[in-house]
Amino acid sequence: MDIREIARRAKVSTATVSRAINHVPTVDPQLAKRVWRVVDELGYFPNTQARALVSGRSRIFGLIVSEFTNPFFPEIVQTFENLAVENNYEILLTSTVHDPKRMESSVRRMIERRVDGVAILTFGMEETLLEHLRFRSVPLVFVDVGPDVKGIANIKINYQNGIRQAVQHLAALRHTRIAFVAGPLHLKSALARREAFKASMIEIGLAPDLIVVGDHRLEGGMRALIDLSLLSTRPTAVLCSNDMTAIGVMRQAYDQNIKIPDDLSVVGFDDIRMSDFTIPPLTTVQMSQKELAKIAFQALLNEVEDRPPSHERHEYELNTNLVLRRSTALAPTGKSSSKSPKRAGASRTRQATTTV
Amino acid sequence: MDIREIARRAKVSTATVSRAINHVPTVDPQLAKRVWRVVDELGYFPNTQARALVSGRSRIFGLIVSEFTNPFFPEIVQTFENLAVENNYEILLTSTVHDPKRMESSVRRMIERRVDGVAILTFGMEETLLEHLRFRSVPLVFVDVGPDVKGIANIKINYQNGIRQAVQHLAALRHTRIAFVAGPLHLKSALARREAFKASMIEIGLAPDLIVVGDHRLEGGMRALIDLSLLSTRPTAVLCSNDMTAIGVMRQAYDQNIKIPDDLSVVGFDDIRMSDFTIPPLTTVQMSQKELAKIAFQALLNEVEDRPPSHERHEYELNTNLVLRRSTALAPTGKSSSKSPKRAGASRTRQATTTV
DNA sequence: ATGAAAGCGCTAACAG
DNA sequence: CTGTTAGCGCTTTCAT
Numbered sequence: 001m002d003i004r005e006i007a008r009r010a011k012v013s014t015a016t017v018s019r020a021i022n023h024v025p026t027v028d029p030q031l032a033k034r035v036w037r038v039v040d041e042l043g044y045f046p047n048t049q050a051r052a053l054v055s056g057r058s059r060i061f062g063l064i065v066s067e068f069t070n071p072f073f074p075e076i077v078q079t080f081e082n083l084a085v086e087n088n089y090e091i092l093l094t095s096t097v098h099d100p101k102r103m104e105s106s107v108r109r110m111i112e113r114r115v116d117g118v119a120i121l122t123f124g125m126e127e128t129l130l131e132h133l134r135f136r137s138v139p140l141v142f143v144d145v146g147p148d149v150k151g152i153a154n155i156k157i158n159y160q161n162g163i164r165q166a167v168q169h170l171a172a173l174r175h176t177r178i179a180f181v182a183g184p185l186h187l188k189s190a191l192a193r194r195e196a197f198k199a200s201m202i203e204i205g206l207a208p209d210l211i212v213v214g215d216h217r218l219e220g221g222m223r224a225l226i227d228l229s230l231l232s233t234r235p236t237a238v239l240c241s242n243d244m245t246a247i248g249v250m251r252q253a254y255d256q257n258i259k260i261p262d263d264l265s266v267v268g269f270d271d272i273r274m275s276d277f278t279i280p281p282l283t284t285v286q287m288s289q290k291e292l293a294k295i296a297f298q299a300l301l302n303e304v305e306d307r308p309p310s311h312e313r314h315e316y317e318l319n320t321n322l323v324l325r326r327s328t329a330l331a332p333t334g335k336s337s338s339k340s341p342k343r344a345g346a347s348r349t350r351q352a353t354t355t356v
Numbered sequence: 357m358d359i360r361e362i363a364r365r366a367k368v369s370t371a372t373v374s375r376a377i378n379h380v381p382t383v384d385p386q387l388a389k390r391v392w393r394v395v396d397e398l399g400y401f402p403n404t405q406a407r408a409l410v411s412g413r414s415r416i417f418g419l420i421v422s423e424f425t426n427p428f429f430p431e432i433v434q435t436f437e438n439l440a441v442e443n444n445y446e447i448l449l450t451s452t453v454h455d456p457k458r459m460e461s462s463v464r465r466m467i468e469r470r471v472d473g474v475a476i477l478t479f480g481m482e483e484t485l486l487e488h489l490r491f492r493s494v495p496l497v498f499v500d501v502g503p504d505v506k507g508i509a510n511i512k513i514n515y516q517n518g519i520r521q522a523v524q525h526l527a528a529l530r531h532t533r534i535a536f537v538a539g540p541l542h543l544k545s546a547l548a549r550r551e552a553f554k555a556s557m558i559e560i561g562l563a564p565d566l567i568v569v570g571d572h573r574l575e576g577g578m579r580a581l582i583d584l585s586l587l588s589t590r591p592t593a594v595l596c597s598n599d600m601t602a603i604g605v606m607r608q609a610y611d612q613n614i615k616i617p618d619d620l621s622v623v624g625f626d627d628i629r630m631s632d633f634t635i636p637p638l639t640t641v642q643m644s645q646k647e648l649a650k651i652a653f654q655a656l657l658n659e660v661e662d663r664p665p666s667h668e669r670h671e672y673e674l675n676t677n678l679v680l681r682r683s684t685a686l687a688p689t690g691k692s693s694s695k696s697p698k699r700a701g702a703s704r705t706r707q708a709t710t711t712v
Numbered sequence: 713a714t715g716a717a718a719g720c721g722c723t724a725a726c727a728g
Numbered sequence: 729c730t731g732t733t734a735g736c737g738c739t740t741t742c743a744t
Contacts, residue, residue, distance in 0.1 A: 002738085003738060003739095012714080012715085013714065013715045014716095015716080018738070018740085019714090026713060031714085046468060046738075047737050048470070049406075049414065049470060049737080050409055050738040050739085052738095053405045053722090053737080054738050054739045054740080055739065058405065068430045068437070071427075071430075071629075074430055077449075078425050078453075081451055085450075085461055090448065090469060091449065093447065094437065095437055097434075097438075102441070105441055111401045112404045113405070114404070114405060132401075218633055244633075250635060254636070274427075274633070277600075277603050277630070278634075278635070279606060279634070279635050280610070358722080359723095360722095369731045370721090370731090370732095372730060373722095374724090378723085382729060382730095384730085387729090402721085402722075403721050405720090405721080406720075406721035406736085408722095408736090409720090409721080409722075409723095409735095409736045409737065409738090410722050410723045410724080411722085411723065411736085
């Protein structure tokens, strides 16, 4: 069943069917109606491959992430897909799983399917691989790429804002020994977070000297707290480079019988969905995944729709903000720590009452 | 840059280029080499749309899920994508977000892109929508579909096995008042889990009379524990229809100062990644998402490769198994509950030692 | 406003 | 073994 079949049955030419289907206004309403009736009767769906072949536009956007199982991405993928549906695009989703081979294959697949644009949300991608894409002048949007790479859009994250809020929140709770668990420092994003922490500490006259390196995963957070526990001067609060790290810290705290937030305040970064499900719910710096996805999609759309205008570098910005939940509290005084469960930032302070 | 350009530069015909690229063995190694050199020099990538158009096979598999933000899916998507890459397929990912309009659009998009097969992992899909797919005899694979729908593959989940293990594990820990928090009962999968629970209880002479209905989300789990707490005869253990529910139960327990596992044992279902990150780590019935994805992909591949053979219904099965972590313990005796932290099934029993 | 026909980039007969 | 050529299903001039 193809466009010719429709044309035959509607007794018009294939050109007219094409026009009717694409809502070209010049087509006679009578004919259009006739065409649509046949289309609906037969349950005809135009072949997108053929369309793409002739039009030169695939209506596919590529989305490259590092791994789907990274809890940072589901919300992004969902939002991206919602937008794709709204705008009649398809999304070609690939993951690099931190493997150069897979990065390469991702790029190859993008090109083979002739995507109209690619969002690269992978926090670390071999730049050389993108040559193929740039060569074909495929619109690209990045997160957190370095300085200026002409011709590709970039979403700049304002790490400083949220991290400053977190540090000041902790300071306001009278914490002075605030540790930071960094991420893998070969990642620009991890580096930027650590720098933002340092700056925020110095800004309020605190020495950023309790920094330990994690891996942005649970294990790293657990190890970090072990290391921190060994210190002679221990922290009363720890800010983490991402939420998984914070969850690791909390897990290790549980194993060491350290009460959160009474003995130790913990703050994460990202605000992945899971952070609202932890025990206690995690106070964290939100970097809205939904917003990020929206910006990325819109950036791609801009590049695609605007053919002639603007040849300069397009910059977008995403802010970060602290969201208060229940993993922070006043710094322990040194005596009645476990006894004073004063929670900070907890609007809904549930009381322990019933017992099963 | 197209196949003709390559042909011209390599001084061969387009047919030869096509053959070389597709590794047709009959092509002269000399020529093949010449072709490949040009291909690599120019960075040529064949246009998949054109390929699909002429070959009739798109090498795209559709994957329909309910929502990406449902933690059950990331691992599935990742595995599916890994397999796709291995087999030179692309994956067209759509979500229904429980919205009939989106289900319809999912199906439409699948057809428009001429996918070679569709895996429907949505746990509840309007069957009528699939008529278009069935009509076009697109290979389909379902999870947990009802009885026999001819011509489509089905993955049957053995809920009973894992749930029986869970119930018997609890019984062995001397629990007799075991509650069940069901999922939305319009879902076949939720219904099947509840029935498996009932059967497992009856099997060992326990009355399955503590059943409350949740929603497969955190909130439902929290509400469930509240309801259960109000009972005159309270449970000492609760088995949940999925992990999010169990996480909700644990959260509510935390708010009510009920200690897990000492005061209350909790078991989940699914074994989503997060279950290993909770506090305490959740004992749960594993329904391997990786396995499920593998089976689904393979089922599709079978249907596509085998054109002529087998016209009967293809059945696959996925087993479930209990995985022991740290959310279950001996039933409290009624006096020293919080004092006897005897953990069951915890191979690695970390001791509380250090304090920050 | 409608139709005839060219052609998007590729593969698969069919010849040679 | 290689080349020529006819489409795959659609959009889009260009005439009418």
